[in-house]
Amino acid sequence: MAISVFDIFRVGIGPSSSHTAGPMRAAGIFVRALERRGLLGRTAGVRVEFMGSLGATGRGHSTDTAFVLGLLGVAPETADVDRLPDLLREVKERGEMLLAGKKLIPFVWDRDIRFSPEKVAKFHTNALDAVASDAEGHEIFRRRFYSVGGGFVVQGSEADPEVPEVPASFGNVVLPYRYRHMVDLIAYSGRDGLKIPEIVRANERVWRTDEEIDAALDGIWRVMKENMDRGFRREGALPGAYRVERRAAAMKRRLESGPGSADPLAVLDWACAFAFAVGEENAAGGRVVSAPTYGSAGVVPAVIEYYRRFVPGASPKGIRDFLLTAGAIGILYKTNASISGAEVGCQGEVGVACSMAAAGLAAVMGGNAYQIENAAEIGIEHHLGLTCDPVAGQVQIPCIERNAVAATQSIVAARLSLGGTGRHYISLDEAIETMKETGRDMCNKYKETSTGGLAVCVVEC
Ligand code: SF4
Numbered sequence: 457m458a459i460s461v462f463d464i465f466r467v468g469i470g471p472s473s474s475h476t477a478g479p480m481r482a483a484g485i486f487v488r489a490l491e492r493r494g495l496l497g498r499t500a501g502v503r504v505e506f507m508g509s510l511g512a513t514g515r516g517h518s519t520d521t522a523f524v525l526g527l528l529g530v531a532p533e534t535a536d537v538d539r540l541p542d543l544l545r546e547v548k549e550r551g552e553m554l555l556a557g558k559k560l561i562p563f564v565w566d567r568d569i570r571f572s573p574e575k576v577a578k579f580h581t582n583a584l585d586a587v588a589s590d591a592e593g594h595e596i597f598r599r600r601f602y603s604v605g606g607g608f609v610v611q612g613s614e615a616d617p618e619v620p621e622v623p624a625s626f627g628n629v630v631l632p633y634r635y636r637h638m639v640d641l642i643a644y645s646g647r648d649g650l651k652i653p654e655i656v657r658a659n660e661r662v663w664r665t666d667e668e669i670d671a672a673l674d675g676i677w678r679v680m681k682e683n684m685d686r687g688f689r690r691e692g693a694l695p696g697a698y699r700v701e702r703r704a705a706a707m708k709r710r711l712e713s714g715p716g717s718a719d720p721l722a723v724l725d726w727a728c729a730f731a732f733a734v735g736e737e738n739a740a741g742g743r744v745v746s747a748p749t750y751g752s753a754g755v756v757p758a759v760i761e762y763y764r765r766f767v768p769g770a771s772p773k774g775i776r777d778f779l780l781t782a783g784a785i786g787i788l789y790k791t792n793a794s795i796s797g798a799e800v801g802c803q804g805e806v807g808v809a810c811s812m813a814a815a816g817l818a819a820v821m822g823g824n825a826y827q828i829e830n831a832a833e834i835g836i837e838h839h840l841g842l843t844c845d846p847v848a849g850q851v852q853i854p855c856i857e858r859n860a861v862a863a864t865q866s867i868v869a870a871r872l873s874l875g876g877t878g879r880h881y882i883s884l885d886e887a888i889e890t891m892k893e894t895g896r897d898m899c900n901k902y903k904e905t906s907t908g909g910l911a912v913c914v915v916e917c
Contacts, residue, residue: 458629459790460663461656461783465676466607466746468532469525469540470738471851473749474582474796474904475510475517478603483526485609486586486599487556493597496559500591502527503568508581509798510603511573512905516696516849518741520569523584529557537743573905579612579620580604581798581903605796605804606748606786631659636791638829638884641784645825652819652828653777656784673776680734680745680757687733687742694739696850704733723766727867728860730758735856748786748795748808751851754859755809756782759817759866767821774820782816785832788884793892797844798904800895802858807839807891810862811884814869821870826878833884834869840887841894843902845909854910 468477483504490496504523506514514520521544525535528543547553553563577583582603590596600612602620613621633644633655644655660669688708693699707729711722719725731754738744738753747756760778764770786795789808794800814835818828839862847853873880901908 458631458659458662459787460660461780461787462660462663462672462676463608464606464746464748464783464786464790465779467676467679467743468607468746468750469522469535469537470741470744470750470753472517472519472751473607473746473753474603474605474798475514475519476522477532477607477746477750478582478605478609479506479510479519479584479601480522480526480530480532481607481609482584482586482601482603483523484529485601485611486588487527487529489599490588490597491556495588495597496556498590498596499555499559499588500561501568501589501593502555502561502563503570503587503589505570505572505575505585507572507575507577507583507585509573509904510582510584511571511575512907513846513849514571516846516906517851520565523569524553524563527555528553529555532743535743537741540741577602578618580610580796582796583612585617605794605799606746606790607750608790629662631662633659636788638788638832642825642829651777652784652815652825653780656780660780670776673779674772676745676779677760677775679743680747680760683737683742683744684730684733684757684761687735687737688729690736690740694736694852695741696852697848698850698853700739700852702736704729704736707732723762724864724867726765727758727762727863730761731755731860731863732856734758735859739850739852739856747782748789748812749797749805751797751802751846751855752805752809752859752862754856755806755862755866756813756816758859758863759813762863762867763817763820770820778816778820781819781828782812785812785815785884789888789891792885793888794895800891801842801898801903802844803836803839803842803891804895805844806855806858806862807836807842809859810839810866810869811835813863813866814873817866817870818873821874823870823874824878827873827876829884830873830876830878830880831870833880833882833887834872835866836884836887836891837882838865840891841898843898843909844904845902845911846904846906847911847914849906849911853914
């Protein structure tokens, strides 16, 4: 299966790639299937059941609102995010919706959306069943979807929803540099004298011209930066029971004018502030780029902004190379382990983000293939075993602060690798395998169910 770096970096609406972007994409696929099969006109009702982790933390992660937006035909790349709360309020108040923007159907929020955490599908815990019915209430179409992390969606087959369907397009693409492990990338680099981002770019040319690759990478960075800037402009409380106060704007003010500006470690405070700005916007349902997920979306942009602001010689080409390298590392995790907190805990989200950002930074600071590997390995190694335990099921505590800490760890990891020769004892491939095994052994209550860890230590007020 050939994965592009643009499958790792996807634009969508926060706060969670698996619990928001995936279900929103699933809803879009569902309504397009209704149209394609000529069933949209007959459809008089749609209902959805969120199972497993989607059922457990779906309310806090806004899974229901994301799915409804997908049914309405909202496109995450272009949607006016300020208008979305009004759209959702109208559906709730009127008890009806314009399916795919075309067909008016009744839709009663509490009747047509069901959360069933006790039902856990065999293939993946993030499962949902979408069902369309006609005016007599007869079922006319049903599909199972699995949201497998990073906004990726896999459909259950029509014959047996427990069996995942592999899209026919997967596997048809032949990449010039087929790689499954970091050792493959290192071997190509040595054989052909190419840098890691050059190898990744050569693969991307299967789908796009160089101009299109550059435009797409610049577009990804633009959304990341706009999201960060927006996070710095907004203050007040985030949505949710705890009314968590945004901190990014105050952090920026303090750094620009307060005593912090003379502090030699202020650069780390800046990296934290960049991550907070993105994390807070994500938590508020803003437009965000998965890197590799939305919950962990603050790390890569924070480290790119650190590079852009504080590393001498930083350039737009450097940002593109950063994204290509970080994307390749994300592909390794996606291919060989998981980037889903519901599957392997937060090591698969913030841990992977730290590894991606460390590799990206090492690459643009002149690291060779071994040093890039070393940086990525350090980035994940110290996140192994990290659990996913969002308080109240919301991507706020501990997620936002965790992104900030991981951003600083990425910088440290890159610097540690660049300070050495690239020789190290544990390979990235071994660390990825270890992450997968650790995730497999992790108790379910620590995998995005909000039934363990910090999530049960804090009493909801
Ligand atoms: S704890 Fe980590 S994996 Fe879990 S929701 Fe937060 S960022 Fe995502």
